Amino acid sequence: MTRTLPEVPALAPLYARAAAGAARKRPDSTELATPALAVRGVTVDAARDAEFRRLAGAADSAEAFFGHVHALIMPIQMELMAADDFPLPMMGLVHLENTYRRLGAVALGAQVDVEVRVAGFRGHRAGTEVLLDATVTAAGGGETLVEERSVYLAKGRRLPGVAAPAAGDAPRGRFRVPVPTACWRLPAGTGRAWAKVSGDWNPIHVTGLTAKALGMPGVIAHGMYTASRALAEAGVPDAAPFEFAISFGAPVTLPAKVLLAITPAEGSGRRGDMDIVAWHGRRKRPHFTGSTRML
Secondary structure: OEEEEOOOOOHHHHHHHHHHOOOOOOOOOOOOOOOEEEEEEEEOOHHHHHHHHHHHOOOOOOEOOHHHHHHHHHHHHHHHHOOOOOOOOOOOOEEEEEEEEEOOOOEOOOEEEEEEEEEEEEEEOOEEEEEEEEEEEEOOOOOEEEEEEEEEEEEOOOOOOOOOOOOOOOOOOOOOOOOOOEEEEEOOOHHHHHHHHHOOOOHHHOOHHHHHHOOOOOOEOOHHHHHHHHHHHOOOOOOOOEEEEEEEOOOOEOOEEEEEEEEEOOOOOOOOOEEEEEEEOOOOOEEEEEEEEEO
């Protein structure tokens, strides 16, 4: 069953609601009364898109930028996960992976329909993951323009019927530091700047005090900011179908110096097929790894 919302929800009230209910016991069932939410006729605002592109360093375009499109999807994800019968606590969820497929142009000024569905739950060595699938289509049942899968982790939470991975599954390989092709110097206000345009005022991105209260070492950059900036620098051809996959590692604690290697995918030869790695220069810990592939 898909429930239609009147508009894309605001994130701040959702975070407040989740914080107020953080101590409440969550249900154990993965059967949800409403496993999907949709918003119809969302206008893609050109001025807002320009702000996303400015912050990420992306070139101008007649279609919406990745970070902007995700900002239309994410509040609907949070609304789903804030439901009383959702088994994982929304506060404290860790965004582990994101796969974004640009199939057609989300034109600036156009109207689109956005739908998010819980695709399932799976075990993780540190807890339980939820998989959320989103589609962005031309308004009124038109063509599919974007498909996105986001994976979030609830640390320490196990659900009946969701098997934990077998011991030794998906072992972590030793990180080999590549030759950097870029260096970002991110000021302390990076999180607040992204929050102003994205609406994502999660306390871990706002101040060191609120971040530390939620178990972070300090205020951290939004994963979608770093992903957006990496995509902007990857050189994907404009107006072409592509897939952008990213896996997040150690958070970027602000202010930060982030080293990156954005290099052509080995054996591909196609413009826009790039591999992406970002890491902490002194600690040699990966912040994220990713790739772009033309479709």
